Amino acid sequence: MRIYILRAALIGLGLFAASVQAEPLTVLTVRPHAVELGFPVEAVVEAVQQTTVGAQLPGRIVAVSADVGQAVKKGEVLMRLDAREAAEAVRAAEAQYANAKVNFERTKSLVAQKFMSAAALDKAKADFDAASASRAAAGVSQSHATIVAPIAGIVARRHAELGDMAMPGTPLFTIFQPGGLRVTASIPQYRLNEMRGVRTARVEFPELGKWVEATAVQLLPTADAATHVSQVRVVLPPMPEARPGMFVRAHFVTGQGEKLTVPATAVWRRGEVATVYVQGADGRLSLRQLRLGDAVGQGEIEVLAGLAAGDKVVTDPVKAAIALKAAPAAGR
Incomplete structure (x- = not known):
């Protein structure tokens, strides 16, 4: 039984070798030609x-609306932070603003009736302006809890996950x-x-x-x-x-310069040794060792030694190696 299996395998190998040998190899005739040097x-x-979107206030991430690879528009919501602390700061600023406004109006009326000095009115006006600025700043801080895309583009990376604690300066998204x-x-x-x-x-x-x-x-x-x-x-x-x-x-x-080159894909490297398969006038293949220079042009390598003008180089060394090994088997 083993003899029949071995014989069938040898017959199959011979048929495969014959088909490989019958398949024509693509060859390139090498000659010096003008190539771009560099x-x-x-x-x-x-x-x-490209921009990195970061957190501007501390808060836990409570919602994520964008992920890596997603296309986003400018102003689109990417993430939301827990804004309860910022909301309380807004309420406190609103209360201070309302109190400063009432105090300013009362002081202005009393000064008009000559019951208070102009200095008291100046202080009330300064307190009112400070409260107004604090209210505006608190409102802006609250808006920072909603993370939006500053540019239209694609999310390249998301640096935080749902439930993470974001701190000022912490990167959240990279968009390009x-x-x-x-x-x-x-x-x-x-x-x-x-x-x-x-x-x-x-x-x-x-x-x-x-x-x-x-x-x-x-x-x-x-x-x-x-x-x-x-x-x-x-x-x-x-x-x-x-x-x-x-x-x-x-x-x-x-x-530019005149160089003798071969395609980089035609070179078969074995360690530090570079070789190519050359097809002779009789069609036989031989392995030729080369001394190579720099890469030139598009996917070409300069040949310093090992080839001469007119040599035919096989562009696919794998097919050439299979054909070379299969040639004796096909001939039997």
Whole structure:
């Protein structure tokens, strides 16, 4: 029984190898060509307009109306705090205001009848103005118990939960506008001379497998005193799939040159050794070790040694490896 199973497995493997070998491989003839030169910098996507909403008075969170990912309008209620203490402060301020108003009116009448001095009227007027200001301040404090969105956008993060105690200055929500995104990269000091002439950049999203052209590049005029790096802002076109905090690579274009390159996807790395599969004139595949330079263009790597103009490189090393292993099996 085991012999039959083994024989069936070998037959199946031979059929699979034959089908793999029959499948044509995509090859690329490498030649020196003009590529854009520059250097990549790891960066982070951030929102051009982003705000953090915080608490302005102490209180326990009694209602939550927004969550992460939700689109909100300007002025929309996000959260409510327990406002009982603020309401009592308003009542006390209203009582003081009413008392100061009555006292001011009485003093004004008595001064008109020459029963009190003008100084008494001045004090009554000052007390009335102070009570009026206290009442207005208490009303504003009470309104702070209702947390509203200061801008229209998307809730990126909610920092507090229902029942938590909010204190003044405590962040509650982070909101950003998705229409305007940019990339912020840190440029070392020795690159600043190159960056002053840079007007073009391409942003690579490794997780999305996408490259986009930047709409603007701005080198900030200051440097960090601790790290000695300068910030560069790269403005992105509208991208619904991009989110603040995503990892990207900003490729700054500094010029052009003739280079022999291969696609980065064609390189098979084994530790520190970089190799590609080369197809000979007779169609046979061989593994060629390379010495690589910097990344250039869009998804290309400069070849310093190991290839010559006219060599045919297989663009998919996985398929090439399977085809190379399957070739002897298919021939039997």
